[in-house]
Amino acid sequence: MSDLKLIIGNKNYSSWSLRPWIAMKQSGIEFDEELIPFHDMEAFHKEIAEYSGAKCVPVLLHKDAVIWDSLSILEYLSDIFPNQNLWPQSLEARGHARSICAEMHSGFTALRNALPMNLRRPLEKYPLSQDVQADVARITYVWREAREKFGKGGVFLYGAFSNADAMYAPIVSRFHTYGVPVDDDIRPYMDAVLGTPAFQEWQVEGLKETWIVKEDEV
Template identity: 50%
Template sequence: MTLKLVIGNKNYSSWSMRPWLALRGCDIAFEEIVIPLYTDDPADKARILSHSPAGKVPILIDGAVTVWDSLAIIEYLAERFPEAGLWPSDPAARAQARSVSAEMHSGFQALRNECPMNLHREIRPVELSADAKANVARIEDIWRDCRARYGAGGPFLFGRFSGADAMFAPVVTRFHSFAVPVTAETKAYMEAVMAMPAFAAWVKEGLAERWIIDRVEKV
């Protein structure tokens, strides 16, 4: 039975991007169901609720199993498809990958608010608050530390592509779209993520969308 992944607009939905990249980046077959977010059509909200009572995307459907929340979906995929290697095999690396993914999941609110994901936004900087700048510094520290400790085997945080890269991929789009000043080391990691065929496919399809969320476009 083919997996189904219910997602929001690719241009804006950072949470949807994460499990989508985990699936596509690991060549796991799935059917995609796109439901636009923040529309005036109550049918769109009803469609999301028909898949999960939480009323939010993303949602993974695997037969009788329904998993919602980006990180929970990645954890489920790691167990369902162990050969995909979504978490590092080394216990210490795996613990760090899960820790930084959880930190991404629950933190960095200032950066989220001030630099919302918007793929078709004209690339230009904004003046970040002190809190957002602190978020950027912490993310750069995370990426630097992961690469230094565990990145010898490839260009990603833990060498090869992992769930941690999927969790941080929307941050790459934010840093790029808002021309956030970053180190050369950070830029090299961003370029590695953006060079992924799965990442490029998401961006291409997001740019082709015509749905507009006005409140995001004002940033």
């Protein structure tokens, strides 16, 4: 039993839960997990309220600490595992990574609302509104900028897998399942994330789930 426990939602749909989960798995951090499914919101809220008044997943439990919100969890993990390099090494790269994570966390609502994460959705192109196209353009711009400035040492945004890749993993999944057109230089980055053992494991488990969340089936 680990002293870290991550409370998550449905693997098929819970984009916010995927972020800390993939960061921990990909870094080899051992943790226990508890999945609270949210197809029945009343039951979900009752169960999650025992851990967090915010009534949202993910939540990280560590000894007496309770950390809620995916970005706070990534920051906390970086504090307790300073040798795991969850953020990139150089101050400039770290600042850039934190900026694109903050932008992700507080933005891209058009894309997030129109294209909910849904691993089991048949791979099929989906019409994109202008607002969604603008989000796609901005996301691919920051990915390209990170890769060109800081990513030369590896296949991820800042070379080695970092919290930034964890934050954007649900977006990679959406681009993939909704057949979002991307330039040729972007696809290898997406394939790198989709090909991580951690994402593969999450996907295998997500695809076994049978709960349906109607609002996320578009």
